[in-house]
Amino acid sequence: MTKMQKVLDNGVQHVELLEGIEDNDGGITVQMTEPMDPSIFVTVLRASLTLWKKQKKKGVWIKLPIELVNLVEPAVKEGFWYHHAETRYLMLVYWIPNTTPKLPANASHRVGIGAFVMNNNGEVLVVQENKGKFKGTGIWKLPTGAVNEGEDISAAAVREVKEETGIESEFLEVLAFRQSHNSFFSKSDIFFICLLRPLSFDIQKQDSEVEAAQWMAIGDYTAQPFVQQKQIFNQIAKICLERANDKYSGLSPVLTTSGFSAKKFYLYFNNQSGSS
């Protein structure tokens, strides 16, 4: 999309312009793909901005692959700033109107899961970690992990249980969740406590970050001084115990469509509730 259009300016001179894709919010996105001399880039960028101003455009986005890193400085010197970056690209943005920029926010949250997996003997699947603040504490805790971009919460819980313990499982419910702030790089964090049913029983520790894994009587898990003393662990243990006794209902995932597209996604709701 680095291809440029020649347009007639003032009826006299041919000026090169960046080619962008228009969106419904008055924005224009330029995806640079091919190398360009920085001084030529500045010339065509200025000419393009002049045209977009005449066209009453609002936000201008430039997506620069890391290979074109030499164009970052010229773009910033023309008034662009950073919107977000991933490993292989940087997204720059510029706001044309004389108003406060109204732009979609960067991703704001990380998402994680904790897995409550209980077998028919009333035993819960627990691990000891050999990294982070639990390292060397001897504390048995629920398997936990991060939900990847593009990954369903339910799939992430099943995957983490498999990675940390070798146990196959089926996702049942989100029992509770916690939102916290100022985790890595000042981002926020949502952590879902999930209920899963085990489909296999022989533990095979696989993850290098897990020191040990075992089935543990649920009473022994909740009796750990750490679980008793730390408010959030205590509360979660209570919820898990109530759920084990069928005195609690969480939110179950149901595959749903929006009707705007063929896209399917999970809606999590309480389908044990009341008469429904």
Place this chain on the structure above:
Amino acid sequence: MTKMQKVLDNGVQHVELLEGIEDNDGGITVQMTEPMDPSIFVTVLRASLTLWKKQKKKGVWIKLPIELVNLVEPAVKEGFWYHHAETRYLMLVYWIPNTTPKLPANASHRVGIGAFVMNNNGEVLVVQENKGKFKGTGIWKLPTGAVNEGEDISAAAVREVKEETGIESEFLEVLAFRQSHNSFFSKSDIFFICLLRPLSFDIQKQDSEVEAAQWMAIGDYTAQPFVQQKQIFNQIAKICLERANDKYSGLSPVLTTSGFSAKKFYLYFNNQSGSS
């Protein structure tokens, strides 16, 4: 933190080094704050990397404010890549060991809310939007909006209701949530359906993106063809109706501490469940 240390190298020559903060995972973070000539930057970066390799460091982070954009290209040419960016800075990263980089992920999700606000007359607070796919459709929908980085879900719901309708409200429960993928810039998205109790009743439309706002009999809201036909809207309407009839329970926020720090956060759980 751009201050450099002089160290004796080979017992002969003084070499400038970047000053970094060490973390518990073998990483080192350099926060550049003052301008530096790019060629000098390359020299001290190379010397620093040599030292960090000897010290068996793993991840090297360089945080570059946008004012130091002229150092982005030299860093990338030395083997750094992008980790994430916010408006005013770019975070670059480098992995020293000969292994696959193990780095904390960038934020992966945006978070949004939809607000179900019902008054004592069985009327629900609804709006018509004048942007996006609902513009000009005449559809009455629940107020919705984005949860900001660092903002509680419950606070975001109260804020959005106030912004879109002028109504003051109290947050009660998360009734359900939906996770979807590939929203803006390929990030994932979690959308919480929230129940709120109105504390005021006179609607004063304030948000420029809202065309109109009103109290609407809940039966009229759910009877809209759009709500009937779109699976997710239909399901959410059912949940709201059941909740209105006390036949549904969602997850309520309770302020909690982890015990690791003084930090407080909300744990959302079903405290209407069973006997608890």
